[in-house]
Amino acid sequence: MGSLFGTDGIRGVAGSYPLDTPTIYACAQSLVLHLERRLGRPPRIVIGRDPRESGRWIEGILIRGMLDHGADVVSAGVITTPGIAYLTRTQAFDAGVVISASHNPVPDNGIKLFSHRGMKFDDAFERLIEEDMERVPEPPKTIVSPWLDSDESLRRSYIGYLIDEIGRGLDLSGWRIALDCANGAASEIAPRVFEALGAEVTLFAAEPDGKNINRGCGAVHIEVLAGRMADASWDLGIAFDGDADRAVFVGSDGRVFDGDQTLYAIALQMNARGQLAGNLVVATVMSNWGLEKGLRE
Structure with missing residues (x-):
């Protein structure tokens, strides 16, 4: 497997490698397994996305992979990348995930990972995720993505922070x-x-x-x-x-x-x-x- 993580996470055309179903699922389970080894308990993870049409599909696969391996997952729905960074840092999450391709056109999408400090994981951590992805079991042939209602209180919390603090x-x-x-x-x-x-x-x-x-x-x-x-x-x-x-x-x-x-x-x-x-x-x-x-x- 070549290097998945670039300067801003995983990027590509949604539906094609590295944003195909098996790779997305493997990324989710690798993240959970590595965090669990580090923490000694199941991790708590928040996920947010931009509104491009492939975001819900990618979110569903990520959530399925995380839940299958014991994580506690909360969806913030459509929210900015700085919003997920803030929530990860302040709401007792062990990691945050953003599904976005930033300024790229709509066929593209991406996955960014944040630590509990609200900062992107360093290169060493991302390499560990990639190494684990090569070792994790094959995903199920059929992945039924769960539907998690987004927790609107998370976005309200971030908006309140911008108004009251910033x-x-x-x-x-x-x-x-x-x-x-x-x-x-x-x-x-x-x-x-x-x-x-x-x-x-x-x-x-x-x-x-x-x-x-x-x-x-x-x-x-x-x-x-x-x-x-x-x-x-x-x-x-x-x-x-x-x-x-x-x-x-x-x-x-x-x-x-x-x-x-x-x-x-x-x-x-x-x-x-x-x-x-x-x-x-x-x-x-x-x-x-x-x-x-x-x-x-």
């Missing part, structure tokens, strides 16, 4: 904000948060039907929102991708802010509010010296 002290009264939700996982969450903080919200691409995620919208097509901004009177535009693990910001004149500009603005705001822990900003290799110079000044 948005603490933030008053957006008088702000007119355009949100492009990519017909993805943020379609319900984002408007509720920004409206609760006082903003007047205009929504685009917030009607997911399972087939329209990222299609001509969202962060991967930022030019669409930028074009709208230039001809309207919004103060700010925000475009998410399919699972809302990325956001791109657009000014009232249609100017798109790059990642360094966004980091710089967020860092200054957090520092002014006394929320920048250690007076430290962590960037990626994509950031340049200009960001460091600006922050030092």
Whole structure:
């Protein structure tokens, strides 16, 4: 078996390897068996997904594999990737699973695994999962996927966290904000948060039907929102991708802010509010010296 896990979990076309039924089922049982060996008890796992049409099918196979091997599984339904990271960290889950292909088109999907700390498992853990997948028994020839009702309280908990903690002290009264939700996982969450903080919200691409995620919208097509901004009177535009693990910001004149500009603005705001822990900003290799110079000044 070649390497299954890339930089952002397992990715592929839904229904084809590595997102075929036997491989998905093997991933589920391998995750459970490895966690059980580590914990000395059956693990408790939360699963969430973006709204693309293959998500329910993949979720069903994962849940079947986990239940067959003794895990306690809870479905959060359609929720963002940061939402699952938050829930895994705060709701006593041993692992979290996100079913999403992020900004990719609708035929694709993926599986991301999170530890109880709300962070992606490291490469060493993922290698162990792959090794276990090669040793686990063959899955049943017929897999009957169970139906778990999603626990809506989990999504409400995450929305409350965004409003009460992340948005603490933030008053957006008088702000007119355009949100492009990519017909993805943020379609319900984002408007509720920004409206609760006082903003007047205009929504685009917030009607997911399972087939329209990222299609001509969202962060991967930022030019669409930028074009709208230039001809309207919004103060700010925000475009998410399919699972809302990325956001791109657009000014009232249609100017798109790059990642360094966004980091710089967020860092200054957090520092002014006394929320920048250690007076430290962590960037990626994509950031340049200009960001460091600006922050030092």
